[in-house]
Amino acid sequence: MHFNNKGVRNRPRTGLRMRIVARLWRISEAAFAEVDAFAWVQGWQITRTWHTHTYRDRRFDALISCRACAATGRSPTDRPCEECRGTGRVNLMEPPITRRPEQPSGGRP
Ligand SMILES: [Zn+2]
Known part of the structure; x- marks a missing residue:
């Protein structure tokens, strides 16, 4: 010891x-x-x-599979999915495409 x-x-x-x-x-x-x-x-x-x-990166927690196209990125008519813009995933931190404000036109009226 x-x-x-x-x-x-x-x-x-x-x-x-x-x-x-x-x-x-x-x-x-x-x-x-x-x-x-x-x-x-x-x-x-x-x-x-x-x-x-x-x-x-915790922002990956906001990504989910697109339900509209089952994460394929293609619509039934074989065009890019409008919900996810063809990526197959949706970012919950971004507003939906249908409610997004218009893009700025570069300062011209
Ligand atoms: Zn989609």
């Missing part, structure tokens, strides 16, 4: 393991610091482990 000068039992293996894990986390944080900062500024979701960092 190993005891320190206060009579408390040491656990050398646990201490070594924790020091290795802490060092790996510090190395990981340093390696991903610039990318993490960029992701934070962009408002992306960051999922971290000691060896991987995963980034996800």
